[in-house]
Amino acid sequence: MSLPINQETGKPINRMNWKILSSEYLSNHQYFTARKDVCEMPDGTIVPAYFVVEMPESTCAMALTENNEVILVKQYRHPIETDTLELPGGFVDKDETPEMAIARELEEETGYRFAEFHYLGRTAANPGVLNNFTTLYLATGGKKNGEQKLDHNEEIEIKLFPLEEVRKMLMNNEIVQAMHSTCMFYGFSKLDEIKKPPVT
Helix, strand or coil, X not given: CCCCECCCCCCECCCCCCEEEEEEEEEEECCEEEEEXXXXXXXXXXXXXXXXXXXXXXXXEEEEECCCEEEEEEEEEHHHCEEEEECCEEECCCXXXXXXXXHHHHHHHHCEECCEEEXXXXXXXXXXXXXXXXXXXXXXXXXXXXXXCCCCCCCCEEEEEXXXXXXXXXXXXXXXXXXXXXXXXXXXXXXXXXXXXXXX
């Protein structure tokens, strides 16, 4: 059963919340802030040090061209020291909704614009450490609109794959980014739902 959502913060309302007694920031970066909390559990137990990594909300999309090809991006991921095939996506800016952010990210990373965005859900990558959520979409009807507009430290190759080939890649554990594989599972489920003939 899913938890109710606080409409102001967008975070789940939990009846088992710990009380934060104090917080100490250990690092402060635009995309990476780490803090140490001293907490009190509902039964009175004190947790003397719980470490939290604060990150902005992110978003990604299983993006289909108007020819029903899936757009994957190939890039080097330094923390795991390997190239990966991933979905396009990125962080949500302060003045954006997740849907605005994914439309922007898709155009920046791929040069494509999309006719429709289907909301697939909202997931937390590692809630034991990270405090952010990722909003997932299926984007359809993609048309090439221009060239990539990448950040100075981004090097992204665009790869187009047939739908069924991507489904096989997913089932063969070739998509290692956990949020992206989750998005794909939901995306294929949504596509199967869309393809079903209406009940008469």
